[in-house]
Amino acid sequence: MPVYNIIQAVNDALRLEMRKNPRVVVLGEDVGRFGGVFRATTGLQEEFGKDRVMDTPLAEAGIIGTAIGMALYGLRPVAEIQFADFIFPAFDQIVNELAKFRYRSGGEYPAPMVIRTPYGGGIRGGHYHSQSPEALFAHTAGLKVIIPSNPYDAKGLLLTALRDEDPVMFLEPKRVYRAARGEVPEGEYTIPFGQAKIVREGQGLTVLCYGAMLHVVMEALEKQGAAEFDPEVIDLRSLVPLDTETILESVRKTGRVVIVHEAQKTCGFGAELSALIAEKALLHLEAPIVRVCGLDTPFPYTLEMEYLPSPERITKAIADTARF
Amino acid sequence: MNQATAPGLTILEAGDAPPPFAILDDDGAVRADVDPALVPKISDADGLRIYREMLKVRLVDDRFMKLQRTGRLGFYMQSLGEEATHLGVAYALRQSDWVFPSYREPGIAFWRGYTLRDFTNQLFGNAEDPVKGRQMPVHHTFRAGNFVSISSPVGTQIPQAVGAARAAQIMGKDDVSVVYFGEGTASPGDFHVGLNFAGVWKAPCIFVCRNNGWAISTPATVQTAAKSIAHKALAYGFPGIRVDGNDVLALAAVTLQAAARARAGEGPTLIEACTYRRAAHSSSDDPSVYRKGDLDESAIWEKRDPLNRFGKYMTKRGVLTPAIEQIYRDEITAELQAALAAVETIGPPPLVSLIEDVYAQPLPILKEQLAELLALPRQKLSH
Ligand SMILES: Cc1ncc(C[n+]2csc(CCOP(=O)(O)OP(=O)(O)O)c2C)c(N)n1
Ligand SMILES: [Mg+2]
Numbered sequence: 101m102p103v104y105n106i107i108q109a110v111n112d113a114l115r116l117e118m119r120k121n122p123r124v125v126v127l128g129e130d131v132g133r134f135g136g137v138f139r140a141t142t143g144l145q146e147e148f149g150k151d152r153v154m155d156t157p158l159a160e161a162g163i164i165g166t167a168i169g170m171a172l173y174g175l176r177p178v179a180e181i182q183f184a185d186f187i188f189p190a191f192d193q194i195v196n197e198l199a200k201f202r203y204r205s206g207g208e209y210p211a212p213m214v215i216r217t218p219y220g221g222g223i224r225g226g227h228y229h230s231q232s233p234e235a236l237f238a239h240t241a242g243l244k245v246i247i248p249s250n251p252y253d254a255k256g257l258l259l260t261a262l263r264d265e266d267p268v269m270f271l272e273p274k275r276v277y278r279a280a281r282g283e284v285p286e287g288e289y290t291i292p293f294g295q296a297k298i299v300r301e302g303q304g305l306t307v308l309c310y311g312a313m314l315h316v317v318m319e320a321l322e323k324q325g326a327a328e329f330d331p332e333v334i335d336l337r338s339l340v341p342l343d344t345e346t347i348l349e350s351v352r353k354t355g356r357v358v359i360v361h362e363a364q365k366t367c368g369f370g371a372e373l374s375a376l377i378a379e380k381a382l383l384h385l386e387a388p389i390v391r392v393c394g395l396d397t398p399f400p401y402t403l404e405m406e407y408l409p410s411p412e413r414i415t416k417a418i419a420d421t422a423r424f
Numbered sequence: 425m426n427q428a429t430a431p432g433l434t435i436l437e438a439g440d441a442p443p444p445f446a447i448l449d450d451d452g453a454v455r456a457d458v459d460p461a462l463v464p465k466i467s468d469a470d471g472l473r474i475y476r477e478m479l480k481v482r483l484v485d486d487r488f489m490k491l492q493r494t495g496r497l498g499f500y501m502q503s504l505g506e507e508a509t510h511l512g513v514a515y516a517l518r519q520s521d522w523v524f525p526s527y528r529e530p531g532i533a534f535w536r537g538y539t540l541r542d543f544t545n546q547l548f549g550n551a552e553d554p555v556k557g558r559q560m561p562v563h564h565t566f567r568a569g570n571f572v573s574i575s576s577p578v579g580t581q582i583p584q585a586v587g588a589a590r591a592a593q594i595m596g597k598d599d600v601s602v603v604y605f606g607e608g609t610a611s612p613g614d615f616h617v618g619l620n621f622a623g624v625w626k627a628p629c630i631f632v633c634r635n636n637g638w639a640i641s642t643p644a645t646v647q648t649a650a651k652s653i654a655h656k657a658l659a660y661g662f663p664g665i666r667v668d669g670n671d672v673l674a675l676a677a678v679t680l681q682a683a684a685r686a687r688a689g690e691g692p693t694l695i696e697a698c699t700y701r702r703a704a705h706s707s708s709d710d711p712s713v714y715r716k717g718d719l720d721e722s723a724i725w726e727k728r729d730p731l732n733r734f735g736k737y738m739t740k741r742g743v744l745t746p747a748i749e750q751i752y753r754d755e756i757t758a759e760l761q762a763a764l765a766a767v768e769t770i771g772p773p774p775l776v777s778l779i780e781d782v783y784a785q786p787l788p789i790l791k792e793q794l795a796e797l798l799a800l801p802r803q804k805l806s807h
Contacts, residue, residue: 134641134714157611157647158578158639186577189612224498226560228576366789395793397782402549402557402772412800 101283106272109251109284110140110216113258114178116288118148121176124262127154128163128180137182138218138277164190164215168198171211176262184219184271185228191236198267199242214261218274220312220362221394221408226401232311232363232394237269238339238372244268244293245339249314250280253337256291264293273312280315294341296334298350304330304422305356305387307414308347308373310337313360317414324415329422331358339369347373348381355386356421360409365393387424392417441652444698446668447677450728452736454673464676466515468743473535474515474672475738476752478507478731481531483756484540488547492707497547499561503528505670505702505722508730509634511535512675513602513695516683522570522592524585524603526578527562528634532604536569540756544763550770556781557773578609582618582631589622589629589686600628600686602679607696608639610656611647619694623660628686630679631657631694634669636701637721641714657694669699670730673737700725 104112118124126141126148132155135142145153156163160181167177181187187194194215202210221230238245244266248254254272261268273280299314300321309317314335321327332350336343351357357377359370370391377389392409400407447463449455454463466474485502492500503510510531517523523532530543542554546564549557555565555573565573572588575581585603592599609615610633622629633653637644650656657664667678675697682693702722704711711720738744775797779790786794 129639130641130714137640137708155642155646158608158642159612161613162611188577189614224560226563226576227558229560365793395778395797396787396789397778398558400558400778401560402553403775403778406775406797407778416800 101285103281104251104255104284105278105281106248106251106254107138107140107277109255110258110272111142111144112284113255113262114141114144115147117259117262118144118152120288121262123174124176124178125152125154125170126178126180127156127167129156129158129182131155131180136180138274140216140272141180160186160188160190161193164193164198167213168193168201168211171213172201172209177213178262179213179215181215181217183229184217184233185231187215187217187233194237194243195240199240202266203242210265211267212265214258214268214270216270216272218277219271220273220275221399221404222275222312224401224404227399230399230404232361234269234271234339235363235367235369235372238369242267243340245271246293246337247271247273247311247339248337249273249276249311249335251282251284253291253297255284256289257293257337259288260290260293263290271311275312276315291337293338294343295338296336296343296346298332298346299335300331300333302330302332302354304354305332305358305418306347306350306354307331307333307358307360307418308336309333309360310335310339311362313362313409316409316411317360320411320414320418324411326415326418329418331418342376344376344380347376351377351381352384355384356424357385357389358392358414358417358421359389360392360414362394362408364396365391366396368393387421390417390421438651438655438658441655441666444666444668444696445674445678446671447673448671448733448737450733452733452740454737462677464516464673464680466673466676468741470515471738471741471743472748474511475731475734475744476756477514477531477534478511478672478734479749479752480534480756481507481510482731483753484530484543484760487760489703489707497561499707500547501527501562501706502703503530505725505729506634506636506699507531508672508675508734509604509632509669509697509699512672513632513679515672516676516679517600517602520570520597520599521683522572522585522588522599522601524572524581524588524601525574526581526604526606526609527574527576528606529604530562530564533564533566533569533571536566536571538564538566538569538571540759541763541766542566544760544767545770548767548770549773550767551773552770553773556777558781579605579612579614581605582609582614583621586618586622586625586627586629589627589692590625593625593628598628598687600630600683602630602632604632604634606639607633607635607637607644607653608642608647609633610653619657619660619692622692623662626689626691628689629692630682630686631692633694633696634699635696636669636699638701638705638715640705640709641711643719652696654694654696662692662694664694664696666696666698669697670725670728670733672730672734702726
């Protein structure tokens, strides 16, 4: 089985689906001849031509707005936004248009498409190449929000996204784009949305995370001694739809929860997870829910490692929660 | 076929783009076909200063790209071949005029007094960085020079510059506002919104588009089907002009005119400075992947090098000599050396800087979050 990084897995999924479904088209800044600034679309224009892999003018609202039109007409666009930080010129098209098209047309005009975008910090990118906007999209009904943490999931989830009936925000953790490597089966396979993955079974407490943070959590376990508290580590993979069953089952078992995400804490996705657990499993809790998150500040440059949840912060949260 | 006609049934047509206005030829001589009245009357002292600051951009870029390559600096963006677009415009403005830069015009900050020490500290994001280690390298802020904080999301500065220009108008000042962007940045909505507002308000705003042919890997032909970027001004009701972006004199002349128009209440101007991005987009970029063979015009544009051209002009004027040039090189190198030596002694910004300037006063929740961080053993800053 080939060993891929996340970029290669994404590329593989796109290529397979484009071979199979002539309606799949890719558009975005620098995605064609260059193959994308992160090279995720490398070779696609060569294989599929300029009508199916389009270098666009520099305008995110244009990329998403035109992709919506293509989707309405019957294509299956995959729009790449070069960095999630640059998605905001297209926010209106995504939130007011894409997310609501099916609903506002009484189901007559669905616009299934995929928006791929690298997100997250830890690459010395400062505040405009590091942000984690997942909660903004999870807070918008009509969008699915998917975040893989490794190549195997990236490929399987992207293939699902490319066949899904709804618009999918596919956020790719660029910090581990190349670092997360793993075996990826050749050929097609899909991973259903709404299924979290239990990465490590445990009895002591439940750790909920996704994206690059999964790797930082695992580092806390492996290098900082957090494993001694026997955490159950869950990679959510899919924020919308959310696998509430897996989460709640784990919480009922452990009674203790630590949530880790790199986006700022206030109104982050961890708030939703906390509320869910408080609503559905309060009486199983034996300790307060703890969130380890980015600070409630813009993303800094020099001090990014202090801003981001670190293995040390996570270990402390795990220890405090386990001992509570 | 018989063409049916009716009054008003006329398709509007844009004329072809003229060649960019140039004063100097590639050898730094004033072109024979240019009316001498058009040559800006730049004093010897100003001419030397323009040359010195262009040279500074060149030398500084060269040094920091090398430092980036050796891993000492995280990221860098250079202006190779585009320095005239900084200094030609800088010269034509008053210090009280506001500049809304993009990431590729450090020369205008230098002209206005931004020191290499501040510049260097910003790149390293250290405790003496004017923006406190908050921004990626090359995202400078220089308030004393009316050089507004640089943003990565391209084009956001365009309507902001129009707003500042309108504010000057409302407040009865005759300052103008100048905004820089690349030709790729003539594509997003903010460009069109900004120009439209400026036209409607007759805002004292000068739009300077550095058309360097490329937006990362995307050639200018993918950005627009218009005959030029300058043409776009016409649709918004004000003049556009194409100028040789490697000719500092032509840029100065055109900017002086645009500024005079703006101060006289006649409204905005769009200047398309035609130039070429000879280097990579940034230190993260590798143009050899997408700009091969005929697509790479760097060698052609090197012959039109703005520093060389202006240097030859100043030499022909009898002002610049090899000795003066050497003094400038030595001075700049010494200033840079001193800045780099200082960097070695300056640590990262303190942790408290994380929560400052988010709001005028840190919110209680931020103080709590800082306290949690301070309670942890200080982690190493490396990655
Ligand atoms: C809104 C937004 N989208 C994408 C980017 C990524 N990006 C950075 S620079 C750049 C190209 C800009 O080209 P141009 O405007 O021609 O300026 P140049 O770099 O050539 O000076 C792109 C796409 C960005 N910074 N902001
Ligand atoms: Mg450009």
